[in-house]
Every structure is written in structure tokens, then in C-alpha cells.
Amino acid sequence: MDEVRLIRARRRSVAQTAGAIGVVLLLVGALMFVLTTRQESRALNGTLTRVLTMAEDVDDPPPGQYLARQKPGAADVEVTGSASPELVRVLDQAVRRPPGRFDASVGDDQPVRVLVARRSDGSRWAVAADLRPLRRQRGQLALALLVAELAGLAGALVAAALLARRAVAPLATALTLQRRFVADASHELRTPLTVLHTRAQLLARRGRTQPAEQLTEQLDQLVADTRALGEVVEDLLVSAAAEHQPLPDTVVDLAEVAREVVASMGPYAQSREVELLVDAAEPAPVRGARTALRRALTALVDNAIGHVPPGGTVRVGVLRRDGRVRAAVADDGVGLDPTEADRLFDRFAHGDSGAGRRFGLGLALVQHVALAHRGAVEVTGAPGRGATFTLVLPAT
Template sequence: MDEARLKRARRRSVAQTAGAIGVVLLLVGALMFVLTSRQESRALNSELGQVLVMAEDVDDPPPGQFLARQTSGADRVEVTSSASPELVRVLDGALRRGPGRFDTDAGDDRPVRVVVAHRPDGSRWAVAADLAPLRERQDQLGIALLVAELAGLAGALVAAALLARRAVAPLATALTLQRRFVADASHELRAPLTVLHTRAQVLARRARTQPAEQLSDQLDQLVADTRTLGEVVEDLLVSAAAEHQPPPDTVVDLVEVTHDVVASMSAYAREREIELRVEATGAALVRGARTALRRALTALVDNAIGHVAVGGHVTVTVQRRDARIAAEVTDDGVGLDLAEADRLFARFAHGTDGTGRRFGLGLALVQQVAQAHRGSLEVSGAPGRGATFTLLLPAY
């Protein structure tokens, strides 16, 4: 639905932009045509006026023009010998008019412009010019402007499409991020809320039969669960922001983060009767966002727990490898087929043999965090032999 609305908005934007540019081009073209035509018409009028002033007889007018003269007191009209009978008639009629100019037809759809002038000696002069060259130039100008406008309109459509795509792109990105965040939030919060609700139910039942002082540990666990839920929300915001901005350049001890993750996931592992252990000593310093790294390790541990049977083991190992820090999450569960490893990096994907409930965004989040921290995610394993996911980050 959102995609359809965005497409309609983009098409509407393209149509409106192209229409506006097309109207502007049409107005500019029409204005150029009118101004150019008027300028050529004025130039012809000026030329004809000069001919009437300079002419001494009707025998040698400029090409395409014809002269007529009627001296004072004479009835006979002299006309350029090459003039057609219809043009002679037009010029004879023009001499009977007062000074001025007009356009008329000299037969055979032959438009002419006639200018009439009276000289001080009482003679009357008229000159007729063939308008076909002027009309031809105007037609050529109109065609040229039309082609230019069509080309401009095509360019306007392309430009409008690019501008519309660029204008709508942030909205499309925002809608995509919104949908992704809602999906991430529902996926992330489902399991912590279930755990929190279950613990609250157990605590409520025990509160009816046990003294209050014996419930302090369970109340502390309930508070810890609510704190974990708040951290999940914070991690969601961090992971969403990590897609469009680099992580903060702070020094993070990956060993410390690993111990925090194992501590927070231990209750979940015990519930599934899975041994969760950590093998990490000293310090393993990297640069990046602590919350994002914690979320990535949590996703790896959760993925391992979800693919281990009752009585299985999950081990988290942090060690230095040359100039990188490696955080390995190894399990002895159902394993995986390396042929489907690429598919596992899709958002919310899980192995075909996994049975556990997921807390994290899946391996897609881990890969995203690794890339944001200039690191990588490696996977190894075989069906029935467990799997190992290794988060490699540049050492500080």
C-alpha cells in the first residue's frame, strides 16, 4: 500500500513538474515566435519604405518586389513589367488608396505586402513584396521552436523523474525504516515480554504461600528482566541508527561485553537445560558502540541456544587474532549446511532445524553491526556437528 502511494506521488510529481516546465517552454516559444515574426515584419516594412524613397522608376525594383507609379494628373499607371496581371490589379487599386500598407492576395494563394506613399511632386508610388519567403521563415521558425519544445519537454520529463525520485527517496526510506523498526520491535520484544510475564506469574503464585523476605531474590530477577527489556528497546534504536550513521568511536572491552551477555542469557539457557559458558580473560579492546556489540553477541548466543538440544553446550570465546579481536560462539547442536549460510543472513532468518525462540534480529543484525565496525562475520559447521559463528573486529 505504501509503495503504491509512493508511486502515485512520484507520478503526480513528475506530471506536475513536467507540465509546469512544458507550459513555461510553450510560453517562451510563443513569445520568441511572436517577437521574431514582428521583428522580421518590421524589417520588411522598413525595406519597402526605403525602396519607395529611393525609387526613380518602376523598371528595376529589388528581387521579389514590384513597383507602381502614377504621376500627378496622369491616368496611366506604370507597373514593373514582370508583374502578373493579378498583381497589376492589386497595385492599381493600391494607388487609389491613401498612404499606408496592407497585406492581400495576388492570386494563386500568393500573399503580398503593399506599401503606398505620396511624394511632394504629386506622384503616387506603391511597392508590393512577395510574403512567401517571410511566411516560409516563420514556418521554419515555428517548426524549430516546436522541435526545441518537444526536446525540452522530454528533458523536463527526465529531469522531473529524477527530481521526483530524489524527492520521494527520503520518504520511501523513512517508510522502510518505520516498517523495519516495527518488525524489529515486535520480534525483539516478544520473548523478553513472555519471560517477564512468566516470571511475574510465578512470583504471584509464590507470594501467596511464601513470606515476603523469601521473594527478594525473585523480585530482583524481575527488576533485572525489566531492565533487560529497556536495554532491548535501546538496542533497537541503536541498531536502527547504525544503518545510516557510523557507530560512536568509543573504546569497548569485548570481554566485558561478553560476560554481560552470558550473564543475561544464562537464565534462558538454564530453562532449556543448556550449559552456557564463557572463555575470555584479560581485555579485548575494540572501537565502536557498546550497545550494538552487545546486541550482536546476544543474537549469536540466542541463535546457538535455539539450535542446541537439551543437555547441549554453548561456548563463547574471546581472543586476539593478530590485529583483530575474535568473538566465537560455538555450539554442539544440529549444525548447519554451509550451502544455506548466505540465506541465514536475511533478517529474522533461522536454520531449518532450529527449535528455540529467538530474542535477536538474527544473523542479519550481527552482519550489519560487524560491517558498521569495519569487521566481518564468519561461519563454519556441518550438519549434526554444531556450528561456530565468529565476529571479527579490528583491535584497538
């Protein structure tokens, strides 16, 4: 339904823009036609005036023109010999009229313009010019303007379509992003919400028959489920922000961020009997968003802890070298298949082993953050030999 509205809005925008441009082209074309035809008419009038001024007889007028003269006191009118009988009649009547200009029709298809003048010696003169060449020029001009306007209208349609697409594109992108976020949220929240709801039902049922102290373990599990749900929501929000908001241009010590993440994730690692270590003594400044970088490292540590059995180790190391800062999260857990490395960064993709969250938005978020910081994520590992995820960023 929303796509239909966007298509309608785009078509309406194209029609309105093309219509407005078409009206402008029509007005400009009409103005050009009127001005040009008036100029041609004035030029013809000037030519006829010069002919009457310079003519000495009626025998040799310019091509397409015909002269008539009535001498003072004479009853007869002299007319150019090549004039047709109808034109002779028109010129004969013209020289007897007061000086001026008028258009007449000779026969059925020969329009003429007649100019009448009286000279100081008392003679009357008239000149007639065939208007058919002028009207042919007007027709050619009108056709040329029509073709130009049609071409302009076609160009206007193309330009309007491009402008409309560009104008509607942000709306379409926003709609796509909204649907993607809703789909992500629905997909990611369905399982933890189901588990949380089921555990709450069991607690409510057992709470009626069992003492409170016997429910401690199940309450702890409920708290863990709530924590997992909160992490999913945080992943969704940070992922959306990392994709669509510009990063602040601030200096962030990635080593300090790594130490904060290890301190924050320490209790969770202890609860899973995993040793969490950090090696980030030297400063490692980068430019970017501290919150996004912290969440990316948190996702990597969370991913590593989830794939290490009790008694295993996760080590976070930050090192600056050759103009790059490398934050590596290594575990000695179940490892991964190198052929799956690229696929693990797809949204909702997952590996075949491990109990943690090496799936969903966690690793996809890490890749988004890395790309937004002009960096990359490197993955190494082998089945049964652990895995190392390295966030590589430009150093400041």
C-alpha cells in the same frame, strides 16, 4: 493505503512540475515567435524601402515584388508587366495614397505588403511584396517551436517523474522501514510476551495457595523472562540505529569492549553453568560506535552461551593482525551445519539445534554492525564440534 497516497503524491508532483515547465516553455516559445516574426517584418520593410530608393523603372523589381510609378503630372500609372490585374488595381490605388505602408489582399489567397513613397522630383512610387513566403516561414517557425515545446514537455515529464521519484523515495523508504520495524517488533515480542504473561498468571494463581518461599524459583524464571524480553527490545532498537544512523568516527578499543561484555555476561553464563573466558590483553583499536560494537559482541556471546550445554566453555578472543582486528567468540557446544552459516544471518532465521538465540535479530544485528564498520562476520564450525563467530574489522 499509504502506498496509494505516495503514488498520488508522486503523480501530483509530476503534474505540477511538468505543468510549470510546460507553461515556461509556452511563454518562451510565444516570445520567440513574436520577436522572430517582428524581426522578419522589419527586415521586409527595410528591403521594400531600399527597392523604392534604388528603383529607376518598374520593369525589373526583385523576385516576388512589383513596382508602380506615377510620373509628375501624368494620369496613368506604370506597373510591372508581370503583375496580375488584381495587383495592378491595388498598386494603381496605392500610388494615389499618401506615403506609408499597408497590407492588402490580392484575390483570395495572395496577401501583399505595399509601401508608398514620394520622391523629390514629384513622382509617386509603390512597391508590393508577396507575403506568402513570409507567412510560410512563420508557419514553419510555429511548427518547429511546437515540436520543440512538445519535446521539451516530454523531457519535462521524464525529469519531473525522476525528481518526483527521488523526492518521494525517502518517504517510501521511511514507510518501509517503519513497517519493517513494526513487523520485527511484533514477531520478536510475541513469544516472550506470551511466556511472560503465562508465567505471571501461574504465579498469581499459585500465590493464593502456596507460601512465598516456594515461589522463589518461579520468580527467578519470571526475572529471566523479563531479561530476555529486554534483550529483544534492545536488539530491535540497536538494529534500527545501526541501519539508519551514521556511525560516530571515534576510536574504540575492541579488546576493552570484549572484557566489558564478558564481565557483564559472566553471571548469566554462571547461571547456565557455562565457563566464560576472555583473551584480550593487547589493545585492539577500531573506528566506530562503541555501543553498537558492544551490543554485537553481546549478541555473539549470548548466542554462544545458548548453544553450550552445562559444563561447556565459551571463549572470547581479540587479536590484531595484518591491519585487521578479529574478535572471535568460540564455543564447544552443539555446533552448526556449515550449509546453514549464511542463512543464520537472515532476520528470524534459526538453526535446528541449540536452546539459545541463534536466530531472530541477534546475528542479523551483528552482521549489520560489521557491515556498517566496513567489516565482516566469519563463521566456522561443525555439528557436535562447536562454532566460532568472528567479527573482523579494519584496525586503526
